[in-house]
Amino acid sequence: MVKCVVVGTVAFDSIKTPFGSVEKTLGGSATYASIAASLFSKPGIVSVVGKDFPEEGMKLLQGKGIDTKGIEKAEGKTFSWKGKYGLDINVAKTLQTDLNVLLKFQPKLQGEYKKAEFLLLGNIDPELQLKALEQMKKTKLAIADTMNYWIENKREKVLEVVEKADICLMNDAEARQLFKTPNLVEAAKEILKRNSDLAIIKKGEHGSLLCTELGCFVAPAYPLENVVDPTGCGDSFAGALIGFLAREGKVNEDLMRKAIIYGSVVASFNAEGMALERLKELGTDDINKRFNEFKEIVRF
Amino acid sequence: MVKCVVVGTVAFDSIKTPFGSVEKTLGGSATYASIAASLFSKPGIVSVVGKDFPEEGMKLLQGKGIDTKGIEKAEGKTFSWKGKYGLDINVAKTLQTDLNVLLKFQPKLQGEYKKAEFLLLGNIDPELQLKALEQMKKTKLAIADTMNYWIENKREKVLEVVEKADICLMNDAEARQLFKTPNLVEAAKEILKRNSDLAIIKKGEHGSLLCTELGCFVAPAYPLENVVDPTGCGDSFAGALIGFLAREGKVNEDLMRKAIIYGSVVASFNAEGMALERLKELGTDDINKRFNEFKEIVRF
Numbered sequence: 070m071v072k073c074v075v076v077g078t079v080a081f082d083s084i085k086t087p088f089g090s091v092e093k094t095l096g097g098s099a100t101y102a103s104i105a106a107s108l109f110s111k112p113g114i115v116s117v118v119g120k121d122f123p124e125e126g127m128k129l130l131q132g133k134g135i136d137t138k139g140i141e142k143a144e145g146k147t148f149s150w151k152g153k154y155g156l157d158i159n160v161a162k163t164l165q166t167d168l169n170v171l172l173k174f175q176p177k178l179q180g181e182y183k184k185a186e187f188l189l190l191g192n193i194d195p196e197l198q199l200k201a202l203e204q205m206k207k208t209k210l211a212i213a214d215t216m217n218y219w220i221e222n223k224r225e226k227v228l229e230v231v232e233k234a235d236i237c238l239m240n241d242a243e244a245r246q247l248f249k250t251p252n253l254v255e256a257a258k259e260i261l262k263r264n265s266d267l268a269i270i271k272k273g274e275h276g277s278l279l280c281t282e283l284g285c286f287v288a289p290a291y292p293l294e295n296v297v298d299p300t301g302c303g304d305s306f307a308g309a310l311i312g313f314l315a316r317e318g319k320v321n322e323d324l325m326r327k328a329i330i331y332g333s334v335v336a337s338f339n340a341e342g343m344a345l346e347r348l349k350e351l352g353t354d355d356i357n358k359r360f361n362e363f364k365e366i367v368r369f
Numbered sequence: 370m371v372k373c374v375v376v377g378t379v380a381f382d383s384i385k386t387p388f389g390s391v392e393k394t395l396g397g398s399a400t401y402a403s404i405a406a407s408l409f410s411k412p413g414i415v416s417v418v419g420k421d422f423p424e425e426g427m428k429l430l431q432g433k434g435i436d437t438k439g440i441e442k443a444e445g446k447t448f449s450w451k452g453k454y455g456l457d458i459n460v461a462k463t464l465q466t467d468l469n470v471l472l473k474f475q476p477k478l479q480g481e482y483k484k485a486e487f488l489l490l491g492n493i494d495p496e497l498q499l500k501a502l503e504q505m506k507k508t509k510l511a512i513a514d515t516m517n518y519w520i521e522n523k524r525e526k527v528l529e530v531v532e533k534a535d536i537c538l539m540n541d542a543e544a545r546q547l548f549k550t551p552n553l554v555e556a557a558k559e560i561l562k563r564n565s566d567l568a569i570i571k572k573g574e575h576g577s578l579l580c581t582e583l584g585c586f587v588a589p590a591y592p593l594e595n596v597v598d599p600t601g602c603g604d605s606f607a608g609a610l611i612g613f614l615a616r617e618g619k620v621n622e623d624l625m626r627k628a629i630i631y632g633s634v635v636a637s638f639n640a641e642g643m644a645l646e647r648l649k650e651l652g653t654d655d656i657n658k659r660f661n662e663f664k665e666i667v668r669f
Contacts, residue, residue, distance in 0.1 A: 157551040251457040253574070254594040274553070275575035278592065287589035287666050292578065294554040326669040366587050367667040369626040 071113035071136050073315035074182050075103045075308065076201045077191020077214075078148055078171060079116045079126070079140060084344060085153040088297045094344045095126050096150065098191035098214065101301030104348055105335045106189070106312030107133040108356060113182050115139040115201065117174045119147040129349065139182055143170040158296045159273050176201040187315035189307055190234065192216050195226035202233055210320050212236045214307050220247050232263045235320075238307055240271040253278060254285065267325060271303060277329055281322055288329045289366055291337035291359065298343045302336040305348060309335035334359045371413035371436050373615035374482050375403045375608065376501045377491020377514075378448055378471065379416045379426070379440060384644060385453040388597045394644045395426050396450065398491035398514065401601030404648055405635045406489070406612030407433040408656060413482050415439040415501065417474045419447040429649065439482055443470040458596045459573050476501040487615040489607055490534065492516050495526035502533055510620050512536045514607050520547050532563045535620075538607055540571045553578060554585065567625060571603060579629055581622055588629045589666055591637035591659065598643045602636040605648060609635035634659045 082096030099116045106112040113136035118126075120142065130137050151165040176197055183206050190198040190213040198213050205211065213234040219227050220243055227247060231237040237260065239247065244256035253270055257280035260268035270278045272290075279286040310332040317324050334356055339348045382396030399416045406412040413436035418426075420442065430437050451465040476497055483506050490498040490513040498513050505511065513534040519527050520543055527547060531537040537560065539547065544556035553570055557580035560568035570578045572590075579586040610632040617624050634656055639648045 159551075251459075252594060252596065254592045258594070272575060275572060276587070276589075280592070284662075285592040285666060286669070287576070287592060288669070289576075289587035289589070289667075292554045292580070292585040292587060294552060294558070296552065323669075330669050362584075363669075366585060367589075369586070369588070369623075369630050369663075369667075 070111065071181050071185050072110040073106055073112045073187035073189065073311050074115060074139070074178065074185045075099045075106060075112050075189045075191060075311070076115040076176050076198070077102060077189075077193055077304070079114065079118050079122070081147055081149040082300060082344060083149070083151040084298060084300050086158060086298045086343070087154070087156060089343045091344050093149070095129060096300065096344060097148065098193070098304045100130070100345070101304035101339070101348065102189055102191055102308030102311075103130065103135045104133050104345065105305040105308030105339070106315070107135050108309060108335065108351060108353070109312035109331070110316040111136065112308070112312060113139050113185070115176050115178055115182065117141045117143050117170050119143060119145045119170045122147045133349070139178070141177070143173070145170045152300070154299065158299060161300070176204075178204040186210070186318070187311050188212070189311040190214065190230075191304060191307070195219050195223050195230045198230050199226070199233065210235050210311070210314060212238060212307060212311055214238045214303065215243065217243050217246060228263070231260060231265065236265060236267055236269055238269055238271060238303075240273060240303070244270045254280065257285070267322070269329065271306065276333065279325060279329055286322075286326050286329070288326070288333055289363070290333055291363065292366070293337055293340060296340045299340050300344060301348070302339050305339040306332035306336040330360060330363050331356070334363065370411065371481050371485050372410040373406055373412045373487035373489065373611050374415060374439070374478065374485045375399045375406060375412050375489045375491060375611070376415040376476050376498070377402060377489075377493055377604070379414065379418050379422070381447055381449040382600060382644060383449070383451040384598060384600050386458060386598045386643070387454070387456060389643045391644050393449070395429060396600065396644060397448065398493070398604045400430070400645070401604035401639065401648065402489055402491055402608030402611075403430065403435045404433055404645065405605040405608030405639070406615070407435050408609060408635065408651060408653070409612035409631070410616040411436065412608075412612065412615075413439050413485070415476050415478055415482065417441045417443050417470045419443060419445045419470045422447045433649070439479070441477070443473070445470045452600070454599065458599060461599070476504075478504040486510070486618070487611050488512070489611040490514065490530075491604060491607070495519050495523050495530045498530050499526070499533065510535050510611070510614060512538060512607060512611055514538045514603065515543065517543050517546060528563070531560060531565065536565060536567055536569055538569055538571060538603075540573060540603070544570045554580065557585070567622070569629065571606065576633065577629055579625060586626050586629070588626070588633055589663070590633055591663065592666070593637055593640060596640045599640050600644060601648070602639050605639040606632035606636040630660060630663050631656070634663065
């Protein structure tokens with residue numbers, strides 16, 4: 070039984086960082102997010118791939134207990150992305166994007182997927198996010214991820230997502246851009262005004278911020294010395310967060326604080342290897358050990 | 370009896386932020402730092418002012434229990450700084466700097482000052498910092514603050530300060546610049562290699578990082594919605610830190626974690642008012658209340 074649904078992309082990624090490079094390897098927001106979610110509960114993916122998508126890609130996902138019924142196989146080629154990172158490894162430079170089958174993608178949620186209580190809308194066109202959200206019957210928590218591209222090109226639709234989803238994840242630069250303020254707490258208050266009980270702003274290597282009407286939780290990032298490849302860190306964060314909450318079966322501020330730390334834990338591991346290298350080998354012991362390290366990191 | 374010595378500038382500041390402006394008001398690194406330190410123990414200032422420095426400035430400092438014997442009154446005008454902040458209030462733009470009496474300043478530590486166990490070398494020329502440090506007889510902890518200007522112009526001297534002081538405070542951009550790495554944990558390790566047991570890197574609105582050989586402590590910044598004027602926040606942070614440790618009379622990692630939180634508490638209050646407005650009115654109750662809020666901010 071699928072506990073959480075992840076809508077997003079399944080892609081071929083070509084990545085170059087100062088520490089390595091990979092060509093046409095499995096990637097995409099739904100891939101990273103669902104593998105991260107699978108560490109806590111059973112996710113199902115809603116996405117599309119082309120006829121060129123290899124069986125081993127599906128097997129990798131299924132091997133993680135991920136339900137792949139929702140991955141449509143369409144005529145054409147799989148979405149592909151090519152990017153590189155410089156010495157300041159937090160900044161990705163997109164070299165090429167081939168949307169391919171993504172151009173005609175319309176998320177269709179079927180059967181048990183519609184009844185899942187936890188939904189993650191990965192970083193895709195906000196109009197598609199809204200279409201997916203409408204199909205859900207009984208969500209306890211719908212989280213949407215977004216990016217600067219959509220804020221620049223479909224600002225009103227992103228604001229509609231902020232209003233209709235329970236949480237719209239964005240990073241600090243995106244929050245500043247969307248709400249036209251340099252102050253993150255002010256940006257978080259703008260989110261709270263728009264029908265949200267919780268606002269989460271990701272700050273990359275500086276951790277993340279959770280705000281409610283009552284106050285803020287500031288989560289550190291794990292102090293990593295060796296960031297090998299940050300591709301998919303935002304997706305891993307979101308995936309672990311929804312997966313953990315789906316396992317708990319409910320949402321409150323205390324669980325959300327823990328979920329954010331689990332998200333940070335999984336994202337930090339993800340950054341330690343090229344592409345899915347580290348994420349796909351992660352085990353519960355690794356996660357629990359680093360979760361406890363976070364306790365020590367903030368202790369005073 | 371002076372418990373900690375603060376070497377730095379006493380100045381006239383003219384500041385403009387989107388929320389207010391002040392002309393020729395009391396400022397300078399030693400002013401902010403010693404007022405912050407005075408909230409915890411008795412500081413003495415080593416600095417220089419001109420003949421134009423008003424008696425009320427001295428009285429303000431003395432009213433805080435600060436020893437001002439070490440403030441030399443030289444021929445000429447007091448150092449003055451003029452700056453403004455834009456909408457992204459974390460970035461100061463210097464409009465004018467008149468060094469005046471600072472041009473010939475040579476720090477002289479006399480009497481009980483030489484025997485103080487806690488020393489803060491505010492952000493001045495690293496050569497002067499080294500000269501002040503040499504005069505101390507029994508420091509348990511010498512902290513030096515620095516800035517990008519010195520890293521660009523006197524890199525070798527800044528590295529000598531890193532080696533000779535116990536802690537050289539810098540912000541994230543400065544640490545990246547000094548050690549030529551984008552990774553802050555790597556920069557912290559470079560500091561630890563240079564004869565330091567503790568490395569502290571300030572991250573402005575993202576808090577700060579304390580690293581030892583054994584691991585890292587990540588301190589959040591207080592999530593402020595209304596930053597009115599960040600002038601002196603770095604100095605207030607450093608001042609509260611040295612003041613708290615001087616009160617405790619010893620240094621270890623646990624006390625340093627607490628000291629960093631007290632530093633963050635006092636700096637966050639400082640940002641809430643123009644110039645010294647808020648800092649000079651601060652009381653122990655305000656500080657303890659916000660210290661406890663920090664516990665809640667990082668709880669998970």
